Amino acid sequence: MFQQNTENFNQWVKKNFTIVSDKFEIVDLREKGQGRGLIACENIKKNEVLFELSRDKILNVKTASINLLREENKNILNSLNQWQSLIICVAYEWYIGDRSKFIHYFNVLPLTSNDYNSLMFWNDNELECLKPSGVLQRVGKNSAEEMYSLLVADIIPNRLKCQELADFLTLERFHIVASLIMSYSFDVDHFEGMEDDDEDDDEDSVDSDDDISNDNHEHEHEHEHEHEHEHEHEHEHEHEHEHESKNNDDDDEVDDIKEDNDDEQNPEEFEEIEDPISEDSYYKSMVPLADTLNSNTFLVNATLKYEKTKLVMIADKSIKKGEQIFNIYGELPNSEILRKYGFVELPSSKFEFADIFLSTIKLTFEKIFSSNFNFVKESQVEKFVEFLFETIQNSEYLEENLSLEMDYGIVVDKYEVYPEGEILPELLLLVLILTSIFKAAESDEKWFKKIIKSIERKPSLDLISFTNRTILKCHQLFEDNSAITTTTVKHIKEIVKNRINEYPKHIIDGSYKLPESYKNFNRQELSDIVLYDEITTLKNIDENFPPSEDKKGPLISVVDDEKFLKNLMKRKNEEQDSKSNKKQKKN
Numbered sequence: 401m402f403q404q405n406t407e408n409f410n411q412w413v414k415k416n417f418t419i420v421s422d423k424f425e426i427v428d429l430r431e432k433g434q435g436r437g438l439i440a441c442e443n444i445k446k447n448e449v450l451f452e453l454s455r456d457k458i459l460n461v462k463t464a465s466i467n468l469l470r471e472e473n474k475n476i477l478n479s480l481n482q483w484q485s486l487i488i489c490v491a492y493e494w495y496i497g498d499r500s501k502f503i504h505y506f507n508v509l510p511l512t513s514n515d516y517n518s519l520m521f522w523n524d525n526e527l528e529c530l531k532p533s534g535v536l537q538r539v540g541k542n543s544a545e546e547m548y549s550l551l552v553a554d555i556i557p558n559r560l561k562c563q564e565l566a567d568f569l570t571l572e573r574f575h576i577v578a579s580l581i582m583s584y585s586f587d588v589d590h591f592e593g594m595e596d597d598d599e600d601d602d603e604d605s606v607d608s609d610d611d612i613s614n615d616n617h618e619h620e621h622e623h624e625h626e627h628e629h630e631h632e633h634e635h636e637h638e639h640e641h642e643h644e645s646k647n648n649d650d651d652d653e654v655d656d657i658k659e660d661n662d663d664e665q666n667p668e669e670f671e672e673i674e675d676p677i678s679e680d681s682y683y684k685s686m687v688p689l690a691d692t693l694n695s696n697t698f699l700v701n702a703t704l705k706y707e708k709t710k711l712v713m714i715a716d717k718s719i720k721k722g723e724q725i726f727n728i729y730g731e732l733p734n735s736e737i738l739r740k741y742g743f744v745e746l747p748s749s750k751f752e753f754a755d756i757f758l759s760t761i762k763l764t765f766e767k768i769f770s771s772n773f774n775f776v777k778e779s780q781v782e783k784f785v786e787f788l789f790e791t792i793q794n795s796e797y798l799e800e801n802l803s804l805e806m807d808y809g810i811v812v813d814k815y816e817v818y819p820e821g822e823i824l825p826e827l828l829l830l831v832l833i834l835t836s837i838f839k840a841a842e843s844d845e846k847w848f849k850k851i852i853k854s855i856e857r858k859p860s861l862d863l864i865s866f867t868n869r870t871i872l873k874c875h876q877l878f879e880d881n882s883a884i885t886t887t888t889v890k891h892i893k894e895i896v897k898n899r900i901n902e903y904p905k906h907i908i909d910g911s912y913k914l915p916e917s918y919k920n921f922n923r924q925e926l927s928d929i930v931l932y933d934e935i936t937t938l939k940n941i942d943e944n945f946p947p948s949e950d951k952k953g954p955l956i957s958v959v960d961d962e963k964f965l966k967n968l969m970k971r972k973n974e975e976q977d978s979k980s981n982k983k984q985k986k987n
Contacts, residue, residue, distance in 0.1 A: 517742030821944025
């Protein structure tokens with residue numbers, strides 16, 4: 401049946417597409433855990449057209465069969481957001497089966513839960529294997545099910561007047577459709593939204609930059625076809641096609657559902673999304689054959705582009721006979737590839753990162769203060785550190801002066817770090833402020849002993865004033881000079897070390913060995929690969945931070961603590977001297 405479905409789909413493509421190169425073929429890659437894929441059967445030159453299809457051959461709100469049920473349906477669908485509308489359209493095509501013009505396309509799509517290995521389909525015990533990865537905060541099952549309730553209880557039966565579809569769309573089928581869209585769909589610009597820079601341009605010219613734009617909207621397009629569960633583990637597998645769009649962010653079926661409406665929203669915010677399609681410049685769409693390409697962040701060699709009347713898949717590089725044709729689902733680490741698509745790349749993705757949690761930073765600084773000041777009680781340290789974080793988070797100065805890239809403030813739930821030693825500026829500034837307060841306390845223990853006693857009752861005005869001054873001075877140092885202090889570097893590495901120690905022992909003690917080749921990994925094995933790549937990223941911070949850019953010098957300058965501390969403490973020392981002089985005069 402697999403081979404027959406492939407052949408029927410192949411014939412449908414040749415009949416309905418404008419151009420289909422004879423230099424590639426759709427092949428069965430299930431033995432490699434990759435479902436279907438495209439393999440070059442002749443050498444292919446760079447910029448050569450692989451296939452071309454008109455816009456009426458893609459599935460979206462404009463071409464969906466559900467529009468034929470009632471005249472009002474098209475306007476209703478356009479009043480919904482991208483995810484709601486395409487879920488309805490895809491579910492209806494699935495429901496009508498042989499009556500759908502896309503039936504041969506649907507016969508090669510993964511339409512059972514067993515076809516999926518993305519995190520939405522993992523049980524709680526399986527998800528435990530991924531602790532302490534930050535990806536667990538992005539699964540979003542609850543948000544997905546809230547959307548499901550809205551669709552089947554209201555929108556489909558009441559607004560679209562299609563009770564039979566509401567009955568057909570069980571929760572399991574909803575998850576399948578949403579996961580299918582997350583992994584296969586593309587965001588395709590409206591025909592009317594494309595700029596007509598030159599009406600005389602040859603619209604058929606694949607090389608025309610005016611008529612073709614990269615498919616940069618939908619960012620995760622996976623092709624985990626019928627055997628997605630098999631590709632789940634392989635990186636080039638699982639036919640997910642992100643049509644060359646690179647996302648982010650942010651984003652399993654729920655996360656992605658939202659990403660479309662607000663770049664990188666959290667799954668928890670899913671139910672709040674109301675942006676109607678009518679306000680967007682693109683349609684979220686299913687693009688037959690384009691989603692048959694597997695993804696590889698290192699081996700990507702093809703790109704889906706679109707023109708006013710058609711979509712074109714083009715070879716980005718020369719492709720040799722026998723090589724697989726790859727797309728890319730986005731600049732995603734293995735944790736996100738697994739979450740959204742159910743597979744991983746070996747030895748890693750090209751775009752790995754790891755998360756450092758705010759809780760880890762708090763615990764690190766509690767240990768720093770406790771271990772360096774034996775006169776401080778544990779309860780005082782906890783309240784003191786909490787006071788510092790609250791003051792930084794609520795700082796009016798930072799709210800007014802932070803750069804746009806730190807628009808959400810510097811106290812956030814988690815911070816990304818990258819293999820080459822890159823750390824988000826929010827984390828650098830936060831640790832610089834906390835470290836500077838620690839160094840101030842270290843330089844004047846008598847003063848610190850006095851102010852920390854006040855923390856159990858009410859923070860003293862002296863403490864509040866000094867903390868706000870530290871925030872200002874640290875921001876100036878970081879913003880004006882791209883600089884942090886020597887001890888800040890030390891504390892960042894302590895934080896990273898503590899984060900590493902949160903991972904399973906077998907991942908961090910050297911006993912775990914990364915697989916050298918792909919197979920049908922089980923979910924424990926998939927989890928270990930993700931955790932190993934995150935640990936590798938974290939360990940690289942010790943070697944690569946602060947980062948350098950070629951040989952042009954550090955991207956982050958490191959200044960001596962004492963020099964900065966002298967400037968920071970100047971006002972406090974002057975105030976203390978003034979008080980001391982007044983006392984002497986009285987005496």
